[in-house]
Amino acid sequence: MRIGELSRRAGVPVPTIKYYVREGLIPGGERIGPNQARYDEAHIHRLKLVRAMVEVGKLSVATTREVLSAIDSPGSSLHEVLGIAQAAVTPQVTASDRAGWTLAEQVVTELVARRGWVVKESNPARQALAQLVVTFRDLGQDDLLGVLEDYAAVAERLAAAELAAIGHREGVDSKVEGAVLGTVLGDALIGAMRRLAQADASHRAFEGAAGRAPDPAAR
Amino acid sequence: MRIGELSRRAGVPVPTIKYYVREGLIPGGERIGPNQARYDEAHIHRLKLVRAMVEVGKLSVATTREVLSAIDSPGSSLHEVLGIAQAAVTPQVTASDRAGWTLAEQVVTELVARRGWVVKESNPARQALAQLVVTFRDLGQDDLLGVLEDYAAVAERLAAAELAAIGHREGVDSKVEGAVLGTVLGDALIGAMRRLAQADASHRAFEGAAGRAPDPAAR
DNA sequence: GGATTTTGGAGAGATACACTATCCATGTGG
DNA sequence: CCACATGGATAGTGTATCTCTCCAAAATCC
16 A cells, blocks of 8 residues: 555554654655555554554653664563663653652662562662652652552552463564553553542542531532 | 742742743742742742642643642532542543444443442543553454453552542641642552562563562562 | 646654743842 | 842743645556
8 A cells, every 4th residue: 555545544644654754663665666655554553553652652752763663673582672661661860869869769679679579770660769759758748658558569460460461462572562562551541540440539538428528618 | 038049949940930930830929029029938839849740740831730720729629629630630532533432432431330430421531541442452452451450450449548548637738739649640650660560570470580489568 | 648636755844842041120138 | 339139021942743845756537
């Protein structure tokens, strides 16, 4: 097919496809003439993958390219690819020497140790978590840090469930893509789910007939 | 204090503070002259709050303003404020009539019903979740949808833990701020935690020499 | 077979966002 | 007294993600 059909089938404007090709997110079509190229089903899938990461997963084009190149890299283990994908999607923290930073890193280290997790020192998620600890402290929300244990337990369960799901698959490529998508789209997934559960919990705690009745004057 | 000290104490450049005031994220100082204004501790806290949402929570300035105005609005119940904050942080889905959209919405509705959740039809997290379902389907990752139940169960637990932590507080304002911060920073928190847990799970599944003993901390 | 549309490729332009920089009349602090 | 800070407004910067424009060659329509 040519670019017009590719555009229609994938639901992506032609100029955007050209842009993605320029940016190296998707390969160009097979050249069959000075101004003709042919695209196939693989291009459609790749394009959908890019759109999923960019639109749904909210990754930047640059980050998407990194993740895709990890997926493409031959001879990498699933573990390695996941590491690269994780590093790519984890926002880099500007390591400011704000007060309490060392303490926060210690909190993270202890949490990881308590869980028995094996996580590289270089894993950027450590800094991301430490930054959150610092932020909560800084805002006087220390009591919210008590939920860290819950979050850790829950994260463990999610990771296990996800890996189990892709473990059933055949073929390394399929596993890799599944794992990376789980990483990228999983953030949005748990986010949406958390909001639904929170809306219900909030309703139950503050609006339901069982709890304290809301202040009628507050409306 | 004047703006210079505010800048130092909060770790935010002066021009940025001015920008935030212009954008209505923080109130201007108390005017005490044609070109003099005074700021106090409340301004510091507000500024830190803004930075937490913008830098750590990755909210846009516009979204941050929405959330803050919800916090500020007097006479709103905690439930209402949470609803506004949720709507603000949930990315709006461009309701395309892509194939399978109706089916995806039905999946969401059934999930919510199965959980016994009380969630408004208008809650944007429904669409966000439906979009994720569509995306997974579109990419041929249907088997990953099996983990939806796990995510739902886990989200329920997190929401309960968070509300419980906040429930111990005194004062509505404090509860509101805690709940909103939980919503906004919770996304980053579960994200970081997920990556740590996933790194460990991946290590265990693909790198470990042998199966390890079950984690003593897991429950 | 001629008119119209599409194509590939590349550079320039558009738009949005979150700051920064500059200016200047007015204050403050040493 | 005087360098420096302040508040307020306007303009400019850098980044990111497209989107537009151009052109000759190719394809499609009638």
